[in-house]
Amino acid sequence: MSKRKHPGHDDSGGGGHGGDRPWVFFAVDCFFLITQFFVITFKVKSNESALPQRLPPGGTVPSKSSALDNKKKLSIHVTRAGGAATYEFMTKQVNMQGLNDMLAGSVGGGQEYQVRVSYEEDVPFGDVLAVFNACAKVKISECGLIPLRGSRASP
Amino acid sequence: MAVQENNVEVDMVPLIDIIVLVLMFLIIVGDTAASANAIQMKLPRADQAMTDKELKEKNVRLEGRIVIQMQSKEGRYFAVVNNKQYELVAQGSNKSLNDYLDEQVNWQLGRNLAKKDSAGAVDIPVKLRLPEAAPMKDVERIVMTCARLGLVNIQYASELVLKRN
Numbered sequence: 001m002s003k004r005k006h007p008g009h010d011d012s013g014g015g016g017h018g019g020d021r022p023w024v025f026f027a028v029d030c031f032f033l034i035t036q037f038f039v040i041t042f043k044v045k046s047n048e049s050a051l052p053q054r055l056p057p058g059g060t061v062p063s064k065s066s067a068l069d070n071k072k073k074l075s076i077h078v079t080r081a082g083g084a085a086t087y088e089f090m091t092k093q094v095n096m097q098g099l100n101d102m103l104a105g106s107v108g109g110g111q112e113y114q115v116r117v118s119y120e121e122d123v124p125f126g127d128v129l130a131v132f133n134a135c136a137k138v139k140i141s142e143c144g145l146i147p148l149r150g151s152r153a154s155p
Numbered sequence: 156m157a158v159q160e161n162n163v164e165v166d167m168v169p170l171i172d173i174i175v176l177v178l179m180f181l182i183i184v185g186d187t188a189a190s191a192n193a194i195q196m197k198l199p200r201a202d203q204a205m206t207d208k209e210l211k212e213k214n215v216r217l218e219g220r221i222v223i224q225m226q227s228k229e230g231r232y233f234a235v236v237n238n239k240q241y242e243l244v245a246q247g248s249n250k251s252l253n254d255y256l257d258e259q260v261n262w263q264l265g266r267n268l269a270k271k272d273s274a275g276a277v278d279i280p281v282k283l284r285l286p287e288a289a290p291m292k293d294v295e296r297i298v299m300t301c302a303r304l305g306l307v308n309i310q311y312a313s314e315l316v317l318k319r320n
Contacts, residue, residue, distance in 0.1 A: 024167055031174045038181040048192055049204035049315045050282055052215050055298075055307035078291075119291045126199035126287035128294070129311055136203035145298055148291075 053132050056114050056144040071114045071142070074107075078119040078127055085127035100134050107138045118146040192312075194224045194235060196286040201313035216280050216308070219268055221259060223252070223297060224284040232293040243296040253300045260304050277305040284312040 056071075076099070077088040087099040094102060107113055115135050119128055132143050207217060224235040234241045234252040245251040260277055263269040269279045281301055285294055301309065 028167065028170070031171065031178075035174055035178055035181075038178060038185065042181050042185045047206050047208075047315065048198075048284075048312055049201070049206050050210065050310035050312050051201045051204040052210060052308075052310045055302055055309060121290060121292040123291045124287060125285050125289045125291060125294045128291055129199040129201060129287075129313065132311065133201040133203050133313075136201075144302075145291075145295060147295055147299060 051129065051132055051136060052141070053136075053143045054141050056116075056142050070112075072112055074113055074115045074140075075146075076115060076117050076131055078117060078123050078131065080120065080123050080127065085123070085130065087131065096130055096134070099131070100137065103134055103138045103140075107140065111139065111141075113140050114142045114144065115140055116144050116146050119148075121148055192222070192224070192284060193238060194226050194284065196225075196284065197288065198284065198312055198314045199287040201311070204311075204313040204315075206315070210310070215310075216278060218280075219263060220280040220282055220310075221256070221306075222282045222284065223301075225286060225289055225293070225297065227286070227289070232289060234297055243293060243300075252297065253303070256300060256304050256306065260306070271305060275305045276307045278308060279306055280308045280310060281306050282310040282312055 074089070079086045079088070085096065086093050087096065088094075089099055089102055090106070092098075092102070115131070117128055117131050128145075135141075135143050205213070205215075210217060221236065226233050226235050226240070232243060234243055236252070236255060239255075241252040241255050242249045243252055245253060260269070260279065263279055264271060264277070269277055271277050283297060285297070298309070301307075
């Protein structure tokens, strides 16, 4: 049977640091390195915000129940000119600030309205989400998209 | 005078136990956290957006929420759900987003985890994580797919804006 020695107290002078258990230091080093790796790469679940919207009944496809609901429908068309988004609302072309003002001025109780947003195919999503955000400000929670038509339409 | 030597030994067993437990916790929690918003993207800003906590306070349903992310690869956009990639439009042998969502909706309806109203609207919430710069042509495919399946309760992920007044 082998004689056990204290790891830090090697009387024989041989065996070096760690006595007869040098693997312990290696193992602890490995554990610490792995732990450091996970601690550094660990990400706490971020508290991401979300804008809740409800698509009008029937979704974006021609509404099955659109004849049944009594909500007033507003149309907003989004285009992009000169690198900035332009919004066409009530025959006027305005920027986001203008759209916010027009919505605030023309929409009383938002619950009575539905908004349909149309857009050019290359308009970035951020510009359309800005419309949803503007609608949320005036308490309109039902926003739908009018799909692209013709050859630009999705299959 | 003889110097008395103190033999101090670190007990390795509890140390290793604690490290292994910490490691397991980080692996499990880290992976779960990553799956919901694993894809790095620039989200659009929305000052009316709410955190999950605020949504819950307003009685917005979050249970069973499906998180759909959009990812661009070599100029094409794909949908990613639970770290699996789906085609936006059915093509070839690859599974499309429509197939996946259809399975999910039927599964939840079959187990009474979700309800469908008379207009065909299913109350399963869907969170869309879409990059700010994604063209509407591709975004429309995801929204249309949801709409066709009756998923009308949509939450658009946005960049967290500091508290509004």
